[in-house]
Amino acid sequence: xxxxxxRADATASMGTGHVMRCLSVAEALxxxxxxxLFAAVDLPPALAHRLDAAGFGVSLLAGPAASGADLxxxxxxxxxxxxxxxxxxxxxxxxAYRAGLAALGKPVMAFDDGPGTRPLHARxxxxxxxxxDEAAYRAANPDAxxxxxxxxxxxxxxxxxxxxxxxxxLDRRPRLLLTFGGTDPAGLTLPCLKRLAPALPAGVGLxxxxxxxxxxxxxxxxxxxxxPNTVVHVETPRMAELMREAGLALSAAGGTLGxxxxxxxxxxxxxxxxxxxxxxxxxxxxxxxRVIDARGMDKAEAxxxxxxxxxxxxxxxxxxxxxxxxxxxxxxxxxVDGLGAVRIADxxxxxxx
Numbered sequence: 001x002x003x004x005x006x007r008a009d010a011t012a013s014m015g016t017g018h019v020m021r022c023l024s025v026a027e028a029l030x031x032x033x034x035x036x037l038f039a040a041v042d043l044p045p046a047l048a049h050r051l052d053a054a055g056f057g058v059s060l061l062a063g064p065a066a067s068g069a070d071l072x073x074x075x076x077x078x079x080x081x082x083x084x085x086x087x088x089x090x091x092x093x094x095x096a097y098r099a100g101l102a103a104l105g106k107p108v109m110a111f112d113d114g115p116g117t118r119p120l121h122a123r124x125x126x127x128x129x130x131x132x133d134e135a136a137y138r139a140a141n142p143d144a145x146x147x148x149x150x151x152x153x154x155x156x157x158x159x160x161x162x163x164x165x166x167x168x169x170l171d172r173r174p175r176l177l178l179t180f181g182g183t184d185p186a187g188l189t190l191p192c193l194k195r196l197a198p199a200l201p202a203g204v205g206l207x208x209x210x211x212x213x214x215x216x217x218x219x220x221x222x223x224x225x226x227x228p229n230t231v232v233h234v235e236t237p238r239m240a241e242l243m244r245e246a247g248l249a250l251s252a253a254g255g256t257l258g259x260x261x262x263x264x265x266x267x268x269x270x271x272x273x274x275x276x277x278x279x280x281x282x283x284x285x286x287x288x289x290r291v292i293d294a295r296g297m298d299k300a301e302a303x304x305x306x307x308x309x310x311x312x313x314x315x316x317x318x319x320x321x322x323x324x325x326x327x328x329x330x331x332x333x334x335x336v337d338g339l340g341a342v343r344i345a346d347x348x349x350x351x352x353x
Contacts, residue, residue, distance in 0.1 A: 001035045003081040004348070007074060007101075008089040009042040009065050016047055016182030016211055017255045018089040021111065024154040025087065026056055028345035031157075034084075039077055041065040046212025046235055047182070066092045071100050078106055085109065085348060088122070091275070095119070107351040109344075111154075113275060116140060123351050126344055128153040128258060131282040147347050150330060153258030153340040160338035162240035163262055170247050170266070170321055175205040176314065177246035177265070181254055182211030186272040186294065190220050191303035192250065197227035199311055206230040207242050248314055250306060253280040253291065261288070261336040264328030266320040268310055270294050270302070288327040 006026060010016040019038070026036035038051055041063040051058055061073040078086065086101060089111040095118070102108055102121035110122035113129065116137035124145045125137060132148040178196065180189050189210055197206050208224055210217055212235040224232035233242065243249065243263045251260060253269040253276040260267045267289040271280045274295070284291040292309060294302040313319060330336070 001033060002084045003035045003037055004029055004085045004087065005059075005074070005077060005081065005083045006036055006038045006087045006089075007040070007093075008038065008087075009040050009092070010044055010047050010182070010213065011042045012044075012183045012213065012215060013185055014090070014092070015185060015254070016044075016213060018111070019043070019047055019051075020156075020182065021154040021255050022087055022089050023051065023054065023056070024156040024341040025344050025348075027054075027157045028341040029348070030055075031342075032345055032349060034345075034349070037077075037081060037083075039074055041070055044183075044213035050212070050235060066090075066094060066097050068100075071097055074101070075104055078104060084353060085351065087111070087348070095121075098122070107348070107353065109348050109351075113279070115278075120144070124347055126152055126154070128340060129279050129282075130286070130288075131279065145347060145351065147344060149334040150258070150261065150336045151334040151340060152343055153262070153336045154255075154344055155259055155262055155336070155338050155340055156240075157341075158237070158240040159259055159262050160342075162244055163338040165244075167244060167264060170317060170324060173245055173247040174203055175207055175242075175245050175247060176200065176310065177207045177209065177242055177249040177251075179209040179249065179256060180252045180270070180272070181256065183213050184210065184216070184252075186252075186302070187216065187299055188252075188270065188272070188294070188302055188306070189214070190216050190223060191299050192306055193220060193223050193230065195303050195307040196310065197224075197230045199307065200229060201314070204229065204247075204314070207246065208232045209236055209239065209242065210234055248310065248320055250310055252276070253283075257283065257289070258336050258340070261327045262338045264324045266313070266323035267327060268292065268306070268313060270306060286326065287323075289323060 008018040038058045062069040085107040098121040108122045109124040110120045126147045224230045271293045
């Protein structure tokens with residue numbers, strides 16, 4: 001069985017999204033008889049446990065991340081495992097690191113969320129954004145295979161399975177989903193929970209999803225226990241099921257958007273980081289989700305705005321139905337159908353050695 005190394009990190013500040021989307025591709029690669037191996041410098045224990053529980057090995061590299069020591073250790077792992085290719089995912093990998101990795105001679109696949117204007121030193125480039133500039137990518141990376149657009153949204157197998165089942169109508173989904181990513185760097189989960197839970201209409205439940213690496217997990221659990229309509233899910237393996245049950249989702253404007261689009265969940269997106277602004281703007285312009293730009297707001301101000309907008313949107317079933325239709329219909333002929341990770345795995349395995 002051949003090995004593909006996956007180089008990605010996770011911290012409280014960068015979040016867990018890079019590792020989680022790599023996990024989706026790892027699942028698809030394993031289905032194709034490949035042995036994926038994660039390689040990381042920074043990896044919270046809860047996330048390492050999740051990878052282990054999913055049956056994937058993790059090799060811890062010398063730090064700091066993106067340094068020469070990191071690259072040298074990665075090169076040794078490539079040699080030791082006779083890896084056929086490397087997947088690279090992270091904003092912190094600079095040009096020198098990327099060029100050094102490419103110079104090792106193995107095919108490199110790079111996830112990217114940028115404008116496509118810089119060389120990525122990769123044989124395969126994946127950007128699942130809705131407004132990707134293919135010409136820019138081609139100019140900066142003339143020899144790379146490009147996997148661009150929502151059809152390449154890397155979703156875990158649970159979403160592929162969930163999409164194959166009929167979705168319940170919105171009027172049978174009396175739950176609101178609150179998720180701000182694995183670590184919630186902006187710290188919005190707790191203040192939003194405290195405002196939303198007591199304000200929801202009777203009969204409406206609140207599902208709060210947090211990663212095991214969230215530094216406020218214990219406080220969030222304690223707050224959730226105060227409200228009978230609220231369930232706090234920590235490091236849940238049931239994310240697709242929770243989305244199927246949601247009549248509205250409040251989510252950070254990151255990779256979770258692809259999951260929500262796959263299951264046509266009406267969504268209120270919250271921009272909490274600069275790298276989310278461009279894609280969220282495109283989503284808002286297309287009417288696929290409502291968007292709040294929380295950059296520059298303090299936690300209390302952001303939570304008040306999010307709560308007010310969420311309650312107003314919940315009260316308008318027709319508006320939520322329209323959002324559900326638009327987010328699920330795709331862009332430019334491409335739809336988030338849950339098969340993105342499969343397409344990525346196939347494209348990677350098709351690269352010549």
